[in-house]
Amino acid sequence: MITPLKDVQYHKNRAITVGTFDGVHIGHQALLKHLIQAANQKNSISTLVTFDPHPREVIGSTKGPICLLSSLQERYAKLRAVGLDEMVVIPFTRSFSLKSSTEFIEEVLVQSIGCQELWIGYDHHYGKDREGGYPLAVELGEKHHFKVSVFPELTQDEHEVSSTVIRKAIHDGDMTAVTKMQGQxxxxxxxxxxxxxxxxxxxxxxxxxxxxxxxxxxxxxxxxxxxxxxxxxxxxxxxxxxxxxxxxxxxxxxxxxxxxxxxxxxxxxxxxxxxxxxxxxxxxxxxxxxxxxxxxxxxxxxxxxxxxxx
Structure with missing residues (x-):
């Protein structure tokens, strides 16, 4: 289900990953399969914590305006198709963007949502100025008793798979590459x-x-x-x-x-x-x-x- 953060019910047994997951490409899908499998083994709720609107729409970027690969509803449909239990949506605002990485994990993931296990991508960063990463997640995991698992980079034909790479392929009209990276x-x-x-x-x-x-x-x-x-x-x-x-x-x-x-x-x-x-x-x-x-x-x-x- 799609659950706004304000409506989420705390549950200590959640296996969580965090991100926009725009397009839900094959890298996202591979991570989610690991997350879902781990959640099923522990009878946990497999959960994606995501943001709407996209953070770059709010805080901007040196890369310029962003176009999206999927609407929120399209993302949810793809997530359900791979077997995810829940998508928690955080309204991304300027004030929310000022939360530190520690505040994000402790106040949002641990205290508001509930976290038994956190899965993050190999290059994932979070919090104000994207200051947080894997080392901090491990440190806070030890403090708050949740496990942290990291998923490595996924490549397709020796090229990185990411939403950014897919956007470029779309702009170039290379739909064969897009299909390979998105899985459809x-x-x-x-x-x-x-x-x-x-x-x-x-x-x-x-x-x-x-x-x-x-x-x-x-x-x-x-x-x-x-x-x-x-x-x-x-x-x-x-x-x-x-x-x-x-x-x-x-x-x-x-x-x-x-x-x-x-x-x-x-x-x-x-x-x-x-x-x-x-x-x-x-x-x-x-x-x-x-x-x-x-x-x-x-x-x-x-x-x-x-x-x-x-």
């Missing part, structure tokens, strides 16, 4: 809106999405092979998508258009989850509709081929 394709969840209906005159009707999830990362503009999860339907629908500004028609506002293969139906107002499987090409400007359709036909062949094994 990257998803944008949007509601179908009314478009200009130009696609149907070209033989390629599209679902139009207004990109309302402003906090989420947007893949590099271009054409993608996608799978579409339509609300209320069990099967994923194959298709291709254009993410960008549609320069052929003089548009300037970014949007997402998805053409579904072999699909009939009116989906206006329907919520869909678009899974980005592979980038096919850059967004291009064409001399006119005929040239555009010729390229769309090539894109369809490429997308269908890509999705044969998806």
């Amino acid at each position: 394709p990257y998803v944008l969840q949007e509601t179908v809106i009314m478009g200009d209906k130009r696609g149907r005159t070209l033989g390629y009707p599209t679902l139009n999405f207004g990109l309302t999830e402003r906090k989420k990362c947007l893949p590099k503009s271009g054409v993608y092979a996608v799978l579409c999860e339509v609300q209320g339907e069990a099967e994923l629908v194959k298709g291709m998508a254009n993410l960008g500004v549609r320069p052929t028609f003089g548009a300037s506002t970014p949007n997402l258009e998805v053409h579904l293969f072999d699909y009939q139906g009116d989906l206006y107002g329907t919520e869909c989850r678009v899974h980005f499987v592979q980038r096919i090409r850059d967004e291009q400007s064409f001399d006119g509709p005929i040239a555009l359709v010729e390229q769309l036909q090539k894109d369809e062949v490429e997308a269908r081929k890509t999705l044969e094994t998806a």
